[in-house]
Amino acid sequence: MWELILVMLERLGIIVTVAFVMTRFKFIRHLIERRQMSTKSKVSVIIIFGLFGIIGTYTGVKVNPEQATYFRWIIDLGEGEAIANSRVIGVVVAGLLGGWKVGVGAGIIAGTHRYLLGGFTGFACGLSTIIAGAIAGYFYKQNKNNRIISLQTALIVGMLAEAVQMGIILLIARPFHQSMLLVQDIGIPMIIANGIGAAIFILIIRNVVQEEEKMGSIQAQKALKLADLTLKYLRKGLSKQSALPTCQILLNELRVDAVSITDNEKILAFVGVGEDHHAPNQKVQTSATLRVLSEGKLVIASKEEIACPMEKCSLQAAIIAPLKIKDQTIGTLKFYYRSEKGLSPTTIELSKGLSTLLSHQLELSEVDRHLELAKQAEIKALQAQVSPHFLFNALNTIVALVRTDPMKARKLLISLSHYFRQNLAGTTAIETTLDEELKHVKAYLEIEQTRFSDKLSVRYKIDPEALSAKIPPMTLQPIVENAIKHGLKQLQHDSYILIEISRAEKVVTLRIHDNGKGIKPERLKIVGKENVHSENGTGIGLYNINRRLEMMYGTESSLVIKSEEEKGTTISFVIPI
Incomplete structure (x- = not known):
């Protein structure tokens, strides 16, 4: 008997190996975590645990109770063998994890396989295997509120199922004296x-789950830490000022050799x-980075794809991931490694x-910026309503x-009242x-034309079909005001x-042109792209107009500003219909 116990305990090594392999299957993990499974997944689980039971049969020990002999591997059985x-x-583990249906199915x-092998205990063992699944299913129901079955429960159910099998052998298997000798010989060891x-x-399953939960917890803590450290920078948007500290934080916290952030251009x-040689402000040129920017998908880059011009550069591989705002790729995040061994599934x-x-976080920065711009627009619009210079000049002209x-x-009074009423509605x-x-x-313009007498003329070229299109309020007026105050200010006559x-098929095009002094080339580069402060400005500014258009309609509606000094300025944009 003791020899048989040692032999069977040795075979548990096979059980351990198979159990570990089984935890790799996705639907087995769902079973472990007690998630709802589809019928297809349940059938797969039944088949796998049924095969596991068959392996348990083949790795058993052939016993002849009459001769008290053991044979290590099973191929077939004689009439007097078990x-x-x-x-x-x-079967027991299937029932404990999946309930009686899974247990009985396995x-x-x-059990059918055992019955077909033959031997005088064939039917009794096959029947007891099915009953073992039902017993385990009962304990599954009793422990349904527990996330994972306890080791004590698994031990008790395993021993109980085997004890029931011994009882069924004594009740069914014949001749009885052989059954009695068999149970006396293998009962306690089994x-x-x-x-x-x-x-x-169950211990292996629990350890796998706990280790993965521990790893997941560590990764989650790392992600939350990185989110906390980088938030204050990226909430300001994607720029050189935010990218540098973000890269430094990622380099310090992760096992990488270098980190880089790009926008769509540099x-x-x-x-x-x-x-020392991968310097900022260089244009994005590598095919791998351009592919990420165009496709919006992560790319694994080799040394050749990194395309470093320095032959002695030690960077051998890179992971290039897209940075997106509302599904639009606006840049890339790059992790570099000195060896391709760093490109593990975990790091990817x-x-x-x-x-x-x-x-x-960049999307949050856009939300913040949107709210701030809206706030600024409202404040400046309110300021424009009570602009003392415009109001006093208009009233003086009317007087x-x-x-x-x-x-x-x-x-003019009617025009003035309409102007202020529209300003109020625009907020x-x-x-x-x-x-x-x-x-x-x-x-x-009617008020301004009266003030400037014959100095200013206004021409309109309007498509009536375009007037029903929607536009953000206070978009045209600030552009026109900007043209008068900054473009036509120094002209003494013939200003217009x-x-x-x-209207075209899907867009409405708006164009405001003046024949004023124009904009200097260095200033033209930033007008509409940066917030340019002016002592004379009272509108919400070209920068804010441009941002509002982009936020509502996309970059296709950005302001297009063309200007030549002493010839004038043209500002145009499109809105979708």
Whole structure:
């Protein structure tokens, strides 16, 4: 008996190996975590645990109770032979993890196989295997609220199922004296070995789950730490100032040799190995990076694809991940390694997660910027409503006309009231029609034309079909005001503004042209792209107009500014319809 116990305990090594392999299957993990499984997954689990039971049969020990002899591996059975095996372990674990249906299903597969092998205990062992699955399913129901079955439960159920099998052998298998000799010989060894085997199987499963949860927890903590460290920089948007500290943080916290961040055109920051020649401000040129920017998908780059011009550069591989805002790729995040061995599945998944994390932070920066711009627009719009210079000039002009041209004064008062009414509406509305926006502009220009007498003329070229299109309020008027105050200010005569609105198939094009002094080339590069402060400006500014258009309609609606000194300026943009 003791020899048999030692032999069966040796066979538990096979059980341990198979158990570990089984934890690699996705649907087995779902079973372990007690998730809802599809019928297809349940059938797969039944088949796998049924095969596990068959393996337990084949790795058993052939026993002849009459001769008290053992044979180590099973091929077939004689009439008076039986098997000391670990078949019940797979069936019991199936029932404990998946319930009685899974347990009985696995038991039917393993039990039928045992019955077909023959021997005087064939039917009794096959039947007891099915019953073992049902017993385990009962304990599954009793422990349904527990995430993982305890080792004590697995040990008890494994031993109980084997004890039931011994009882069924005594009740069914004939001749009885052979059954009695068999149970006396293999009963205790099988009860002990299979109970321990079921407990070891559950122990392996529990350890795998705990280790993965521990690793997941570590990765989550690392991600949260990186999010906390980089948030204050990336909430300011993607720029050189935010990219450099972000790269430094990632280099310090991760096992990488270098980190780089680019936008769509150039390298914003590079820290780590090779920073002496991978300098910022260089244009993005490598095919791997351009592919990420165009396709928006992660790319693994070899040394050749890194395309470093320095022959002695030690960087051998890189992971290039996209940075996105609203599914639009705006840059890349690069992790460099001195060896391709650094490109493990874990590092690749971590790179994907970090690029997504940083992308979310950049999206938050856009939200913050949007809110700030909206706030600034509202404040400046309110300031424009009560601009003392414009108000006093307009009132002075009207006072002067009251005596000389009362009808003209009345008309200007109506225009002034319409102008301020539209300003007030523009602080709350998100969109208005081009027709209303044009009325606002005409009210403003009528006052300005009266002030400047014959100095200023206004020309309109309007497509009536375009006037129903929607546009952010207070978009045209600040552009026109900018042209008068900065473009036409120094002209003594023959100054004019041309306002064109035309409609194409899917867009409306708006164009404002003046024949003023124009914009200097160095200033033209930043007008509309940066917030340029001016002492004379009272509108919300070309920069904010440009940002509002981009946020509402995309970069296709950005302001296009063309200007030549002493010839004039043309500002145009399109809006979708």
